[in-house]
Amino acid sequence: MADTPVFNSGGAAFGRGLMASTVSRECDVAVVGAGLSGLTAARRLAGRGKKVIVLEARNRVGGRTESVRLGNGAVGDLGAAFLGGPHHKLMALVAELGLAMDKHPGLGDSMAWIGGKAVRYASYDANLDDEAEADIAQGLERLDAIGKSMDLTAPWQHPDAETLDRINFAEWIERTLHTEGGRRVFNKMVTAILGVASSEMSALHVAWFYGTTDSFATAITNRDGGWDYSLRDGAQEMSNAMARALGDRVILGKPVHRIEHDGAVVRIFADDVLVRAKRVIVALPLHLTGRIRYVPPMPAARDAIVQRAALPTLSRALVRYETPFWRQEGLSGTALTDHLAPLLVVDNSPADGTCGVLAAYSDGAAGRQAWKLTPKAREKQTIDILVRAFGPAAARYLEYVERNWSDEEFTRGGATPMFGPGVWTSFGPAFAAPVGHIFWAGADTATCWNSFLEGAVQAADRAVDEVLASLA
Amino acid sequence: MADTPVFNSGGAAFGRGLMASTVSRECDVAVVGAGLSGLTAARRLAGRGKKVIVLEARNRVGGRTESVRLGNGAVGDLGAAFLGGPHHKLMALVAELGLAMDKHPGLGDSMAWIGGKAVRYASYDANLDDEAEADIAQGLERLDAIGKSMDLTAPWQHPDAETLDRINFAEWIERTLHTEGGRRVFNKMVTAILGVASSEMSALHVAWFYGTTDSFATAITNRDGGWDYSLRDGAQEMSNAMARALGDRVILGKPVHRIEHDGAVVRIFADDVLVRAKRVIVALPLHLTGRIRYVPPMPAARDAIVQRAALPTLSRALVRYETPFWRQEGLSGTALTDHLAPLLVVDNSPADGTCGVLAAYSDGAAGRQAWKLTPKAREKQTIDILVRAFGPAAARYLEYVERNWSDEEFTRGGATPMFGPGVWTSFGPAFAAPVGHIFWAGADTATCWNSFLEGAVQAADRAVDEVLASLA
Known part of the structure; x- marks a missing residue:
């Protein structure tokens, strides 16, 4: 050259x-x-x-991956972190590069702090009765059916494209879900990994997005979905x-x-x-x-x-503990809140057991609310929520690091428009x-x-x- | 220096x-x-x-004003063109600069081509019964009331800001208007000068926008509103x-x-x-x-x-005639269509009577549809619509010029986000x-x-x- x-x-x-x-x-x-x-x-x-x-x-x-070394030498991801069984191209690349992956433990119940109350649950959300569960099932079936009937390289050609692209996802939920619990799950949880309120997205776009992951369930699961593994070296x-x-x-x-x-x-x-x-x-x-x-x-x-x-606004924080203490109580480390950042917490501990790490995502309006806090106050708010979700042991953290991706000049948000x-x-x-x-x-x-x-x-x-x- | x-x-x-x-x-x-x-x-x-x-x-x-000389020497505006009585700062500037303004004739009925039929009307829209007119009146009153109760420099502080900013304007219309005619007028006409479908804008934003013009009626009228005058030299x-x-x-x-x-x-x-x-x-x-x-x-x-x-997508075309022939028939030169570009036509003739000029705005989905046509086919489509609105005399045009503001590297749309x-x-x-x-x-x-x-x-x-x- x-x-x-x-x-x-x-x-x-x-x-x-x-x-x-x-x-x-x-x-x-x-x-x-x-x-x-x-x-x-x-x-x-x-x-x-x-x-x-x-x-x-x-x-x-x-780019939107950024791995840092935590104080104890463990590797933590401040950006995109997870991969899964259906990620065939990525798996092939990881193998080509000779990098090691660790399986997400992915066991146990989740915690939600909704309406000021901490609840333990094993399904999509806390406090769901059978009617709401059935409602969610039919709603997801209808959402996934749109994605599956779509040429994902040309969503505008879908027979219902005009109709679906004229309404936002909040409106689609209103029309499709019939229970209060079902609507809550769709408005909070189906949008949780998207970073944007349901009122801000086209219904066509949401259906397309989950079409690209095969289905909503595949997108969020750590059992042969989007969140099975992490890279050992980040x-x-x-x-x-x-x-x-x-x-x-x-x-x-x-x-x-x-x-x-x-x-x-x-x-x-x-x-x-x-x-x-x-x-x-x-x-x-x-x-x-x-x-x-x-x-x-x-x-x-x-x-x-x-x-x-x-790009949606997005921050990710890592909180390090001596051990992944939540697992002893049968908890997965996953937690959801309904109004204060972080809105979503997941277990991101290294597989070698050297420490416990919770990754906390702050997006949407709640995440932006936290921009106004000092870094110290934001850290405290995060820990407070972890304590509410996982008990007083969550207060004994050893390290807190965060990345506001909206501050990054060469990204300006995340994860995807x-x-x-x-x-x-x-x-x-x-x-x-x-x-x-x-x-x-x-x-x-x-x-x-x-x-x-x-x-x-x-x-x-x-x-x-x-x-x-x-x-x- | x-x-x-x-x-x-x-x-x-x-x-x-x-x-x-x-x-x-x-x-x-x-x-x-x-x-x-x-x-x-x-x-x-x-x-x-x-x-x-x-x-x-x-x-x-x-910038977004661009005045060109037409074939007969008359001046035509391809960008922003109109000003009005309430534009106090602008009026003062025009006076300072010693520029001449001409009053828009602003008389006569309007034409609409809706559902494939040309209709002549003197109100907001064609085919409105008393119930629809009353519905529109109460809808506008409610829309304007939001704008008037707002600090226009801080719309997010309005008591209903959260609610209004969570829904789009289409949803607000659905909730506020009760007649089919009223909803049509709001979905088509209230959005006509905004260039964006009602489903794409926050209800709070629309209320704020018309708040900045004092009211919807003020924004669209050429009688002491936004469209009273044009600049003689463009x-x-x-x-x-x-x-x-x-x-x-x-x-x-x-x-x-x-x-x-x-x-x-x-x-x-x-x-x-x-x-x-x-x-x-x-x-x-x-x-x-x-x-x-x-x-x-x-x-x-x-x-x-x-x-x-x-920025919304926006084109503006000027069509020159020997005379403003539509005035002889008591028409204002204003025309609206419901699906094909141009969606809005207004009289933009010079005051000295040297020729007639119709300005045709093509925005939103209909305008973008016309991007796919050849320039010749787009010109023909415009003239066809003018013929439907104003009769066969509209086919005898002398000149057609257009500007697609979305093509302009240093603007990329119009009029405002x-x-x-x-x-x-x-x-x-x-x-x-x-x-x-x-x-x-x-x-x-x-x-x-x-x-x-x-x-x-x-x-x-x-x-x-x-x-x-x-x-x-």
């Missing part, structure tokens, strides 16, 4: 944000974003003999391992601000680096793809869907369609396990297939 | 997108965006003795006149890509221009403010509201709040006649007041 320093490029640099001292590199395929999706794409392309260069804005790889290690193998083909600390794609060669500008490539894969959160300037500009529909791809009414039926075809020599990856564009680690890999594979076909 | 060419700035340029040859300028207040709002702010600041520099991405000023002439007076303090063709605001001096980077200023006013559509990189980055809430500020459920109550305080030395203008941030020309001026005045107070 030829590295050509271009000094004082003068007139030619006009309008392109070129530095006084610019390094120019050439490759077959440039990748923007060294998250799991971008690096998977680069790895696959390199494996097919293509010259690749990956440009990453941060000084680390991994989820970020997948990206670290791929980046190590790619070596100097991965360039850190270079946010791409401009892509010129008016000719046979695409020019990608990132501070003082200029990459010339035959094709480019942009593997960013969908909304961040709009913060790059394209010359020529994107078509109206592409720009419009990007304008409507806000939740489209409001009208987006799919108005702009659907522009969702992931290549524009000239520009292709799109990233878990946001996945049509299989959207937003999950598996989705990042599936989107990468799809983009790589598109690029290879276009180069053939 | 010192203009310092900085050649070969080398190391200092690192990470800032500086050109090999960069021109550096200094001022008290930099303004990003030479639309009506940005230029009004610059003019007011200059009038107060401040050194200003305005950076504009396009090679013209005026609405863009306001910006042209201000830019002429500012002279070389307005710099065209320089899209700002980076703002550094970590010290006492703000540094604004736009291609090969670097402006150093004490303060900066960013006067862009809200969503485009997110396409600038800020160092340090924006707070999470600011970034989040910007992510949720998509329509927030979905949850945005105001989640992120409201970040709507227009200054961040350090950065202040926000633009009609999107107006709390008085939001999205109208008046709003652009009101937002500019508010930002100027904030800047002056912070410099005092």
Whole structure:
């Protein structure tokens, strides 16, 4: 690969944000974003003999995965953490990379703190009578039936797309669920992993989302679903391992601000680096793809869907204990609350038994309420909720770390955009369609396990297939 | 003002997108965006003795106003065009600039083509019985009452804010209107000037929007409302006149890509221009403010509201005739359709009688449907609708020009963001709040006649007041 320093490029640099001292590199395929999706794409392309260069804005790889070492040396995940049996592409990648996975213990009852009362339960939610359970079952059946009857690459073509995309999920719940308990479970729990209130999402989008995970039950279970395993060295290690193998083909600390794609060669500008490539894969959160300037500009529909791809707000905190004490009492470590952050807590302890770790997700309005607190007060609120859920032992924690993903300049939320009414039926075809020599990856564009680690890999594979076909 | 060419700035340029040859300028207040709002702010600041520099991405000023000369020499507006009696700030500016206004004739019946039938009517809509008229009256009263009981600078503080922001406007209509005709008028007409389906907007937002125009009736009327007058030389002439007076303090063709605001001096980077200023006013559509990189980055809430500020899709076409022939038949030139673009047609003829001009707005789903047509087919569809509304004389047009504002790289839609459920109550305080030395203008941030020309001026005045107070 030829590295050509271009000094004082003068007139030619006009309008392109070129530095006084610019390094120019050439490759077959440039990748923007060294998250799991971008690096998977680069790895696959390199494996097919293509010259690749990956440009990453941060000084680390991994995107929405971020693994940290806790005080006792255990690894904790501040971002995406779990994977499962149905994640075939991801499992294959983990095996290729020679990384170890640990099974989630996944046993025991859950706790909920709802209406000011802590309740222990073994089903979807506390306080459900038979009628509510039956209601939930029929509601889930109807939700899953929509996803299963849908071409997940074209949800706007579903026979009921117009109707479903005109109403929000809250309205769909109102029409479909008939018990108070059923509605509560749908409004709180079915939306818990989405990070957005049911009133803010299109019903079509929710059905599509759970369609990409096969069903709601599959999406949330740790028994052959989305949450069976974690990576022993942390989820970020997948990206670290791929980046190590790619070596100097991965360039850190270079946010791409401009892509010129008016000719046979695409020019990608990132501070003082200029990459010339035959094709480019942009593997960013969908909304961040709009913060790059394209010359020529994107078509109206592409720009419009990007304008409507806000990421939910999301924080994740890890709380470390001497041991996973909750297991002794037959508890799974899962807890739900109904109004205060964190709204969802799960057991994220390392398998070697060196400590107990609870991961606490704070999203939606409750999570944002906690933004207003001082870090100390937010920590206290989290511990208070853990005490209510798991008893006084939860107060004896050893460490608390948190990451507010909405603060992260190069992510700005998580996990995946939740489209409001009208987006799919108005702009659907522009969702992931290549524009000239520009292709799109990233878990946001996945049509299989959207937003999950598996989705990042599936989107990468799809983009790589598109690029290879276009180069053939 | 010192203009310092900085050649070969080398190391200092690192990470800032500086050109090999960069021109550096200094001022008290930099303004990003030479639309009506940005230029009004610059003019007011200059009038107060401040050194200003305005950076504009396009090679013209005026932003969402754009006036063109039609084939016969008449002036036509492809963007914002109308102003009215209640627009006190705008009226004062027009007088200051010595520009002439013409009164909209505003007489006669309107036409609607609904359910495949053309109907002539003198009220809000065709085919309304007394019951529907009464229903509409009570619905409007309730909608306006919310706006009037609201602090328009803080809609999230309204006593019913949580409830109203949880439902979309379609749901509010369902709950508030009781007749089929009333619901139709609310779903079609009350949303007609907003460009977004009632299912896509928060009920709180719609109430707030019409609160900023005093009432729905005021917003849509051309009798002491939002549509009384047009500018004889076109609405863009306001910006042209201000830019002429500012002279070389307005710099065209320089899209700002980076703002550094970590010290006492703000540094604004736009291609090969670097402006150093004490303060900066960013006067862009809200969503485009997110396409600038800020160092340090924006707070999470600011970034989040910007992510949720998509502009509706919007096109405007002008159709020129020998004469405003519709007036002879007692028609106002206003027409509404219920499913095909253009959805709204208004008389936009010059007052001197040299020709007749109909302005046709295509927004929402119907407008986007027309994107798929060839320009010729889209023109034909528009003329067909005019013929259905105004008879065979409408087929004898002399000229057709159109502007799809969603295609415009430096606007990307119009007229103003329509927030979905949850945005105001989640992120409201970040709507227009200054961040350090950065202040926000633009009609999107107006709390008085939001999205109208008046709003652009009101937002500019508010930002100027904030800047002056912070410099005092």
